Amino acid sequence: MSKRFNNGKKGKSKFTLLWSVLRILIGIGLIAFLLTKLDVEKIVLNIKNLEIRFLAYALIPYFFFIVVSAWRWQILLDYKKMNITFKDSLLIYFIALFFNNFLPTTVGGDVMRVVYSMKDRKTDAFAIVIADRILGFIGLFIFGLFAVVYLYIFHKRSEFLLLMIIGFLALLFITFILFSQKVYSFINPIFAKLKFFRIGERINNLHKTMTEFGSAWNVIILCIMQSMIIQALLAASPYLVLKSVGNYSISILPFFIYLPIINVISMIPISFNALGVRENAYVILFQRTGLSGEIAITVSLVSFFLTFLWSLVGGIFFLFYKKPSNV
Numbered sequence: 001m002s003k004r005f006n007n008g009k010k011g012k013s014k015f016t017l018l019w020s021v022l023r024i025l026i027g028i029g030l031i032a033f034l035l036t037k038l039d040v041e042k043i044v045l046n047i048k049n050l051e052i053r054f055l056a057y058a059l060i061p062y063f064f065f066i067v068v069s070a071w072r073w074q075i076l077l078d079y080k081k082m083n084i085t086f087k088d089s090l091l092i093y094f095i096a097l098f099f100n101n102f103l104p105t106t107v108g109g110d111v112m113r114v115v116y117s118m119k120d121r122k123t124d125a126f127a128i129v130i131a132d133r134i135l136g137f138i139g140l141f142i143f144g145l146f147a148v149v150y151l152y153i154f155h156k157r158s159e160f161l162l163l164m165i166i167g168f169l170a171l172l173f174i175t176f177i178l179f180s181q182k183v184y185s186f187i188n189p190i191f192a193k194l195k196f197f198r199i200g201e202r203i204n205n206l207h208k209t210m211t212e213f214g215s216a217w218n219v220i221i222l223c224i225m226q227s228m229i230i231q232a233l234l235a236a237s238p239y240l241v242l243k244s245v246g247n248y249s250i251s252i253l254p255f256f257i258y259l260p261i262i263n264v265i266s267m268i269p270i271s272f273n274a275l276g277v278r279e280n281a282y283v284i285l286f287q288r289t290g291l292s293g294e295i296a297i298t299v300s301l302v303s304f305f306l307t308f309l310w311s312l313v314g315g316i317f318f319l320f321y322k323k324p325s326n327v
Helices: 004-035 040-048 052-079 084-100 107-117 123-153 161-179 183-190 195-212 215-244 253-265 276-287 293-319
Strands: none
Touching: 004 276, 040 293, 052 084, 052 123, 052 195, 052 215, 052 293, 084 107, 084 293, 107 123, 107 293, 123 161, 123 195, 123 215, 123 253, 161 195, 161 253, 183 195, 215 253, 215 293, 253 276, 276 293
């Protein structure tokens, strides 16, 4: 039995490795495909001529994105009385961002948050991170819905409307399953039959922890508002990056409209860290505003690099921050 389990574990590890390599290759392929249609020399020239002053400004919204994200997580931690200070939450969030760069998906950073915060309450820590993720996605899709409705009303464009509606409804369905006792009671008999690795028992324990958030509407509403602030901050930085490329007469409004859509598209897990997916989305969407493909991809790559710089701070914290015994 143990031999079969070990073989299954090895097979899963190989699949994970192959899938990660494939996602990297897909991302490189998408970038290469895009570059065949663009003037690479112009892109290089754009990067060389970046104005440092606006790049410095662009770092500021990304920093507050991290602060507000850690604050949202802190509110959920406090609600469950996890006894973690905001200073520790902020440091752990930086560490999680750092690990997002090297682990296959952003789930890697979530795992680090669970590990650093759980102490002897693993289920609670796991449930809090899931709730944090879901509330973040709800804020993203609400912001995105406003964006696509604006495009539909004022520009008669509806290509992203169906994607946002389906995504938002699916997210609400998952939310009701996790937070609502009534909805969960219908599917609980199915999970109760999952005895393998005590999966059913663990899902049930997780649900019990999640339902405690279901009655905390003040916490939920505040976290959704924070999520929408986060989306605004994530739109502000690329706008400042554009200013560093050149004095283009484009307002910040298209960034509020298109960045939530780009962030939703980037959730499609076909490439490593959304490499290539994000850049193609930037080019396709921002060409509508009159920007060239070369400018759009420059903004995308530089914006990603700025977030990477902030994540390196998390690497420094990881070296010096006191690690739990389970790390």
